Amino acid sequence: MTSLDTRPLLAQVHAPGSPDGEWWRDAVIYQVYPRSFADASGDGIGDLPGITGRLGHLAELGVDAVWLSPFYRSPQADAGYDVADYRDVDPLFGTLDDFDALLARAHGLGLRVIVDLVPNHTSDEHVWFGEALAAGPGSAARERYLFREGRGEHGELPPNNWESIFGGPAWTRTTDADGTPGQWYLHLFDSRQPDLNWEHPEVRAEFEDVLRFWLDRGVDGFRIDVAHGMVKEAGLPDWDGHVSMIEGVEDGPEPADRADEVTGSGNRGPMFDQDGVHEIYRAWNRVLAQYTGDRALVAEAWVEPLSRLALYVREDEMQQAFNFAFLATPWDAAALRDVIEASYVTADTVGAPTTWVLSNHDVVRHASRLGLSVPGSRPNGIGVGDEQPDEQLGLRRARAATLLMLGLPGSAYLYQGEELGLPDHTSLDDTLRQDPAFFRTGGAERGRDGCRVPLPWAAGEEGFGFSPTGVTWLPQPQSWAAYALDAQRGVAGSTYETYRAALATRRAEQLGSGGLAWLDGFGPDVLAFANRDVVVVANLGTETVTLPAGTQVLVASAGEPTTGDAVVVAPDTTVWVRATV
Template identity: 55%
Template sequence: MTSMLAADSSVARNDLDDALWWRQASVYQIYPRSFADANGDGIGDLKGVTSRVPYLKALGIDAVWLSPFYPSALADGGYDVDDYRDVDPKIGTLEDFDEMTAALHQAGIKVIVDIVPNHSSDRHTWFLEAVAAGRGSAARERYIFRDGKGEHGELPPNNWTAIFGGSSWQRITEPDGTPGQWYFHLFAPEQPDFNWKNPEVHADFETTLRFWSDRGVDGFRIDVAHGLTKNLDPAFDHLKSVLSGQDLFEDGQHPIWDRDEVHDIYAEWRKIFNEYTPPRIAVAEAWVEPHRRARYASSEGLGQSFNFDLLQADFRAADFRKIIGDNLAFAADSGASTTWVFSNHDVVRHATRYGLQRTGAQDEAQIMNVGGKQWLLDGGRQDEVDTELGLRRAKAATQLMLALPGSAYLYQGEELGLQEVGEEIADEHRQDPAFFRNKGVEIGRDGCRVPLPWESQGSSYGFGAGGSHLPQPQWFSRYAVDAQEQDPASTLSFYRRAMALRHELQSAEELAWEASPNEHVLHFSRPGGWHSITNFGTTPVALPEGELLLASAPLEDGLLPANATAWLRA
C-alpha cells in the first residue's frame, strides 16, 4: 500500500476554515444562456439561475462557476466581452446578479465567475477608441497592432493561424477610410488580444477583479490563463505551427503559450485576492504540460489550475491510475489541491465520448483521445453512440472522481446523463465560430451547449416559456429533471446520493492504493476507512468485505459488474 498527499492537510473537510473551502469543493459549471430562461425569450438568464437555486442546493454542490454573462455580440458564446463590469441586458442586470448571488449564498453555495483577460470583443470601448485613434496612439497600445507586409501593407504581419481557423491577423480601416494596420487575435476576429505589456491593461483588470469581489463573488475562473503574455518577435514569423508547436521551444519561451512572465500578472492578482476575507480564489484554464501547472496553482499565483488529463484519457484502469498519481504529486509540489473534470462547455459530453464504438481498438482509442472529435467531424449521428454503455461508464468515472482528493468540476446536465447533441442541430442554427471558420473541418461545440430539459413536455422542455436559442432534440424529454427527480434509479438521483456521501466522507487530502484482483480494477482508500473500487473490465469482480455505500450500477450476485464503481466502508 502506498499513500500520497495532495497537500499538507489532515483536517476534515466539513471542519475546514472558509479560506480553504475550495480545496475539495464540488463546483457546478453553469452556461447561463443554456441553463434556465425566466422571461421566455429563448435565452437563459440570471433570474433563471436564481429560480433554480433549490435544485442546485438539492444536488449538493459547494459552488457554481458561471460562464460569461457580460454584454457580448456572442461571436464566441460570450467569451467576446464588451464590458467586463456589467451584465448582458439579454441575461439580466447587475441587480439580478446581486439577487442571484445572495440566493446562492443563502443556500450555502459559493459563486465563481469567468474572467476573460486574453482578449476583449471588437465592440469594447477601448477597441473602438483604438481604431478611431489612428497609428501610434496610446489607445492602440492597449492591443496588438502592427503594420502589414507587402508594398502597401496588404499582407498580414506573419502567417500564423487563429485557433478558430484563418489568419490570426485582421486588417482595419483607418479613420480616413484607407486600409490600415492589422490587429492580432488568437481566436475569432471579433476577439482582439490585449497587450499585457501595457500598464493600463493591468490596472483595468485589477479594477474588474475588485468590482466583482466587492459584489460578493468568491472566486474566478481565468480563461486562457496561459496565453496572456506574448513575444511577437519577427524572428518567429516563419513558424507556421507556432500556435501548437510547444515542443519547438524551451519551457516558458514559447511566443504565445505559457510564457514565464504571465506569472507576474497573477502575483499582482494574488495581492488583490488576499485583500478580502476569506481570500478570493482562482482557477486557471491553462492547457500546459503537467509539470508546468504548479506555478499557476501556487499560493503566490492563482492558487489552483485545471487538470484536464482525465478528460482526455481512455476508459482504462492503468491510464486513470497514472493520471491520478501524477496529479496528486503535482498538487503536493505546488501546495494546492488538484482538480478533476470530465465535461465542460468546450468538449463532447463524457457520456457520449465513452459510448463511441468503433471496430478496432486503435480507432476507438484515437477517437477517445481527441474527446470525440472524429464523431463530430462525421456529423455526430446519435445512432453511432452506445448511449447505455456511455452513461454506464460516465457514472462509474464520475463516482471515482468524486472519491478523489481535490476539487471536482461538474458541467450542467451531466447529472441528468445528457448526451451530446450532434446532427440534430442544422447548420443555420449553429453558433460556434469554430464551425463557421472551419466549416467542413469541425462542427463546433454547440452540441454540449444545448439548453437543459427541466420538463418532459413543452416547447423547450421547461427551459423557458418559449423556445430555446439552440434546438433541443426530442430525445431530451427522457432526460428531463421532472422525469428523474422521483426515480431512485435515475442518473440525477445517483448524483445526489454521491454528492451527499462525498460531503459526509471527504476528509484529509490523502489517498492510499490498495491491492486489486486484476489489472482492470482500480481500488483506493481514503481516511476514515472508506474505499472506492472501479471495474474497468468486461466481467464482474468480487468486492472486499465492507458496507456498500453506493454503486454506480446494481451488483450482480454480489459482484461489481463491468464499467461500474462502488464505495465501501470497511
C-alpha cells in the same frame, strides 16, 4: 477471500489534509452556462433570473459553489466570451440588480459564486478597441492591443504566421480613415475578439479594477479564461505548430522534456504559457488577499507538462487550475492511474489541490465521448455524418468516471446537465450551429454547440420546461425527455439520484480533503484506492470484479452490485465501499 482492509496498500500517493481548510481545496463546483440553464423571460435564451429560480436544484444536488460563464455586455459573437463591458450585465441576461439577487439567493443557500473573467481579449465593440481604430497607428490607444505592420512589399501579409484557434489566420487588417489598408491586429480567437497587450500597465490596472468591482459586490472568485495565453513571446515570432483550443490539443514541435506530460492536453507555442503570466497572477492574488472569505482564482490553462501547470497554483498565485490532463485521458485504467498519480505528485509540490473535471462548455460531454469506438477520444464536436456514440454505453461509463472523479481528494467541477446524464446533441443540423469555430473552419470542426443545448427540466412540457414559452435558442433532442429532471427525481438508481448520493457521501466521509493510496490485487483493468475509510473500485475492464462477502456498498454507479453474499462489480462500473469489514 481476503477482506478489503487486508489487501496490500501500495505507497501513499497523497496524504490526507484538514477538512477545515479553505473551501476551494475540496469544493464541488457546478458550472452554469447562462444562456442554456434556465430562461425566465421567455425569449428562449437563459438568463440570470432563470438561474436564480433554479438555484434550489443545485442546493438539493449537494454542490458547494456555482461558476457562471460570462453574462457581461457583449455582441455575442462568441457566446459572451467577447466582452464589451466587464462591469455590466448584458440585457440578454438581465441587469446588475438581477445579478445581485442571484448572488444573495446563492449565498442564502450556502452556495459560493465564481464568475468568469475573460482577460486575453475584448470584444471589437469594447470602447478601447473603438478608440484604437479611430486613433490610428502609433497612438496610445492602439498600444492597449497588439497592432502591427504587415509583412510584404505593401504590408499585405500578416505580421506572422499564427493561426486563430477557431481556424484561419490570427490577424485581421484594418482600414485607415482614408480608405487605404492599414495595420493588422492579433486575435487568437475570432476576428471580433482582439487580443490585449498585457505588457501595457493600463491593461493591468484596468483588470485589477474589474476584479475589485465584482469582489465588492460579493463574488467568491473568478475563473480565468485562457489563463495561459495573455502574455506572448517577445517579438511575436513565427511558429510552425497548429493549435485548437476547443479541445486543448495541438500538433507542433515536441517539448524537450516530456517526463510528466501524460496526455498531450497542453497548448504550446509562443502565444501560450509564457513565464510573464505569473507576474499578473501574483498581482491578482494580492488583490484578492485584501478581501475576507478565501476568494479564489481558477485557471483555465491547457498546459503540460503538469509541472508547468503547477506553477499557476503556487501559494502566491491562483488557488485552482483545471486538470485537463485528466479530462483528456482515455478510458483506460493504466492511463488514468498515471495521470492521477502525476497530478498529485506535481500539485503537492506547491501545496495546491488537484482540481478534477470531465466536461465543460468547450468539449464534447463525457457521456458522449465515452460512447465512441475510441472511448475518451475528443472530437471537435459531433454532428450528422460523424461517428455516433453508443448512448447507453457512454452514459454507463460517464457515471463510472464521475464516481471515480468524486472519490478523489481535491476539488471537482460538474458541467450543467451532467447530473442528468445528458449526452451531446450529436445530430444537430449544421444550419443551426452558432459556434464561430464551425464557420471559421468551413465546417471542418463541428464546434461546441452540441454541449450547449438548453437543459431539460420537465419531460412533458414544451422545451422540456427550459422556458415558459417553450422556446429554446438551440433545439433539444426529443430523446431528452427521459433525461429531464422530473423524470429522475426520486427514482432510485437514476443518474440524478446517483449524483446526489455520491455528493452526500463525499461530504459525509470528507473525501475531498482525504488522501489516496492505491489498493493492489485487482488486476490491470481496475483502479482501486483508499481514501480515508472509503475504498473506490473502478472496473474499466470486460470482466466482473468480486469483492468480499459482507462488503458495505456506499454508492454504485450502476445497478445493484450485490449478488448473494458477494459484491460483484460489473464492467464500466465504479463503487464506493467501506474500507473495513
